[in-house]
Amino acid sequence: MIMSPPPAAPAVPTPVLAIESSCDDTACAIVASDGTILAEAVLSQSGHVPFGGVVPEIAARAHLAALPALVRHTLDRAGMPPSGLGAIAASTGPGLIGGLIVGAGVAKGLAVALDRPFVAVNHIEAHALTARLPGLVPGGAPFPYLLLLVSGGHCQCIAVEGVGRYRKLGGTIDDAAGEAFDKVAKMLGLGWPGGPAVEALAAEGDPAPYPLPRPLFGRPGCDFSFSGLKTAVAQKLAPFAAGALPRAAAAGIAASFQNAVADIVADRVAHALDMMPQATLLVAAGGVAANTRLRACLTDLAASRGLPFAAPPLRLCTDNAVMVAWAAIETLHERHARGLPPADDLDLLPRPRWPLEQMAERFPTTALPG
Ligand code: KG4
Ligand code: ZN
Numbered sequence: 001m002i003m004s005p006p007p008a009a010p011a012v013p014t015p016v017l018a019i020e021s022s023c024d025d026t027a028c029a030i031v032a033s034d035g036t037i038l039a040e041a042v043l044s045q046s047g048h049v050p051f052g053g054v055v056p057e058i059a060a061r062a063h064l065a066a067l068p069a070l071v072r073h074t075l076d077r078a079g080m081p082p083s084g085l086g087a088i089a090a091s092t093g094p095g096l097i098g099g100l101i102v103g104a105g106v107a108k109g110l111a112v113a114l115d116r117p118f119v120a121v122n123h124i125e126a127h128a129l130t131a132r133l134p135g136l137v138p139g140g141a142p143f144p145y146l147l148l149l150v151s152g153g154h155c156q157c158i159a160v161e162g163v164g165r166y167r168k169l170g171g172t173i174d175d176a177a178g179e180a181f182d183k184v185a186k187m188l189g190l191g192w193p194g195g196p197a198v199e200a201l202a203a204e205g206d207p208a209p210y211p212l213p214r215p216l217f218g219r220p221g222c223d224f225s226f227s228g229l230k231t232a233v234a235q236k237l238a239p240f241a242a243g244a245l246p247r248a249a250a251a252g253i254a255a256s257f258q259n260a261v262a263d264i265v266a267d268r269v270a271h272a273l274d275m276m277p278q279a280t281l282l283v284a285a286g287g288v289a290a291n292t293r294l295r296a297c298l299t300d301l302a303a304s305r306g307l308p309f310a311a312p313p314l315r316l317c318t319d320n321a322v323m324v325a326w327a328a329i330e331t332l333h334e335r336h337a338r339g340l341p342p343a344d345d346l347d348l349l350p351r352p353r354w355p356l357e358q359m360a361e362r363f364p365t366t367a368l369p370g
Contacts, residue, residue, distance in 0.1 A: 012332035013086030013117055013342055017074065017110070018325035021063040021103030022095025022123045023153060024054045025318070028067070028074040030085070031325035035134035039077035040322050041070055042315070052192045053182065054152075060098025067106045082114055087342065089119040089328035091126065093354035095153075100350035108346050117343030119328040122354050123319075124149065126327040128160050130312050131283040133326050137310040146279040148269050148298070151286030151318070152178035152193065157222045157272035158356060159279070163334040164363045166356040169272045170222030177261055177288045180226035184233050184257050188250050199291055202258040205251030210236050212260045214267070222272040224264065233257055258293050266297040273305055284311040287318045331362070338363060 014033035020026070020042075029040040045062045048054050075082060090107035093100055104120070111118035127149050131141040146169075147158040155178075156171035175183070178195055185194020190201065212232050215225040236253050237245065273279060282302040288294065289311045302309035316322055332342050340363070 012329065012336050014329060014332070015078075015080075015085060016087045016089050016119070016325040016328045016332075017071070017085050018089040018121070018321045018328055019067065019071070019103040019107050020091050020123070020126075020319055020321040020324050021067070021099040022091045022093070023099065023319055024048055024059050024062075025320070026063050026066040026070060027319065027321035027324075028070045029321035029325050030074055030078045030080065031322060031329060033329055035326060035329075037322055038080065039074045040320065041074050041077065042320055043070060049192060052186055054096070056096045056098055059096055060102055063099045063102040067102065071106065071110070082110070085110075085114060085116055087111075087117045087119055087328065087332065088114070089121050089324055091123040091324050092120040092348065093122060093351035095123055095352065097350060097352045100352070104350045111343075112346070117332075117341075118346055119331055119342070120344040120348050121324045121327045121331070122356065122359055123324070124154065124158075124354075124356050125166065125359055126323040127154075127285045128158055128166060128356070129163070129327045129330050130285060130316050130323040131281075131310055132330065133312070133316070133322070136312050136316070137281070137283075137308075139308075141281055141283065141310065144276070144278050145281035145283055146269070146272055146276050148265070148272070148282070148284045148289070149286045150177045150265065150284065150288035150294075152176060152182060154286060155224050155226075157269060159276045160283075163330045164359045166359060168356055169275050170224070170268065172224040172226065174225055174227040175230065177224070177226060177265060178286065180230055180261065181288065183230055184254070187233060187237055188254060189245070193287070195288060195291065198254045198258060199293070201251050202255040202293075205248070205253070205255035207252055207256035207259050210249075210253045210256040212236070212256050214260050214264050217264055217267050220271070222268045222275065224268050226261070226264070229257070229260055229264070258291070261288075262291070262294045262297045265294055266301050269298065270301055273301075273307075279307065282307050282309045284309070285317045289317050290314050334363060
């Protein structure tokens with residue numbers, strides 16, 4: 001009798017189920033090795049709204065309450081039994097430590113129960129690699145490219161040179177861009193999160209009567225600063241008595257603030273591109289990348305340098321688990337190519353800080369085959 005050979009083991013263990021819980025979104029996704037999204041789900045926590053910002057303890061408890069059902073729901077959506085999974089991943093930093101511990105704990109538990117590799121993902125790396133998800137950027141997103149990450153917690157320019165190879169070119173020295181939007185929204189009496197509310201109000205405003213400064217504009221390097229701009233907004237609001245801010249003035253200040261942020265960010269990114277002449281693409285990610293004015297400025301900037309500009313669709317720009325699964329798949333491929341084992345140690349602890357530069361340690365040059 002002729003025996004057929006056993007099926008070859010897949011090069012990397014997929015599909016990957018990933019968990020994201022580093023801030024205030026609880027997310028789970030299952031992604032196949034070719035980037036096909038088999039299922040995705042995000043729960044945005046509402047418990048923070050009365051506080052006007054994320055409360056870490058509330059976030060951690062909400063992740064814990066939501067994750068078991070969310071994982072089951074994601075598996076159901078994918079039409080897949082747990083045994084169909086190849087690997088389990090979670091964001092293990094940087095972020096709010098309580099939420100990271102919850103997400104990593106659930107992921108490790110699944111990995112142990114299913115006897116599958118556990119992959120620890122750097123949340124910023126996941127944002128950085130999202131553009132490479134097949135089909136997102138026309139023509140793909142080959143290395144190297146420049147990533148602008150602008151969210152409520154992050155504001156930085158990153159040279160993305162390869163899987164595990166990132167250089168932070170500059171970042172904020174005070175607030176993140178989204179944080180500035182949220183604080184200005186609060187001053188204007190708008191809800192939280194403030195970015196979309198400020199953008200909507202700005203659409204009807206005349207910025208001319210309310211000129212605002214542009215901190216660090218034109219300075220060497222690509223660091224950002226928004227705290228002086230925030231103070232300047234407070235000064236523009238000071239003449240108005242509490243509760244007596246005319247809508248036209250609020251809209252004018254919102255428009256002026258939004259223009260200032262877009263100008264500052266475009267200027268800093270222009271400097272980042274000067275620092276990275278080898279970049280073949282400009283990518284923006286993070287919640288603030290949803291801002292239409294900012295997108296227009298970045299599109300113009302990239303065009304002036306002969307570069308394409310890409311921003312993943314909003315649901316993949318903001319915190320989500322698809323990006324975590326995809327970063328895990330890229331990591332698994334890189335480990336396979338280098339003859340390294342696929343799994344991270346289950347003893348690995350989540351970390352509130354995890355600089356991207358440290359990701360190179362995962363792929364020591366001595367591990368290169370040949
Ligand atoms: O990436 P994200 O969903 O969560 C993290 O911070 O990780 O980003 C949320 C931030 C908030 O600060 C929100 O106000 C801001 O992104 N944002 C915007 C817009 N939509 C969301 N900022 C400006 N314009 C928008 N349209
Ligand atoms: Zn994020």
